[in-house]
Amino acid sequence: PTMIRKLQDLSGIDPNDIPMDDPDVMDLFSGTDILGVTPEQIGTSTGMLGIPEFGTNFVRGMVDETHPTTFAELLQLSGLSHGTDVWLGNAQDLIKTGIADLSTVIGCRDDIMVYLM
Template sequence: LGHDDPTVIKQLEDLTGEEAASIPLNDKQTMAIFSSVEPLEVKPDDIGTSVGTYGIPEFGTRFVRQMLEATRPTTFSELVRISGLSHGTDVWLNNAQTLIEGEIASLNEVICTRDDIMIYLIQQGIEKNRAFQIMENVRKGKGLNSNQIDIMQESQVPSWYIES
């Protein structure tokens, strides 16, 4: 991942005279392009997709456009979650996609980043160090041991979450 974003943002502020912090993150027309082409005043057949994100970094690829079509995000927070889902092996494919499309879990419930794991497990009452260790095992691709699974089951973590 690049680290030039803050520099580019500063350059854009200088060019436009607008501060980045003053740009609303909930503009309805802007948010709508992540779930339809209506704000662009074109038809899906005209551009070959039902979302208006061509040219938007990270959201214009075929893979991410398919994710947008499946989830139809409406909030900035959901866009951040989609960004998390679009990185890594079996984060979206064979995992969150199946859960969302099967209506087993929503976009706001599936694991999108490793931080989601730790935060959720702590919310479920699992001790912070144990939650961290579970998150680290998942991050490193080590999977879960039987003790970790038992701890999560005792804390009422759904089986789909444990398997995810």
């Protein structure tokens, strides 16, 4: 919250006015066209290289495998990218085999509580 407030103070933009489903932002996760560059120019297939939490090879690979299309799916991937064997040998296999998808796989502790309710 502190960083968001600092960004608001610097930019003058209220974070509540930023849509969570902006199509241009979502396009960053599926290609580079929205940036006006080719994958060859930036060395990766998507435009998320500089986005915190999504710029690592590991998470970019997760995105390439799952093709998220919603903000909720991006949050799931963020949760799945933290912790030992949360993605590898676990959620990744459930998604690959069709047992679960990004909307049903348990991606964070909150999902466990909701699942048990």
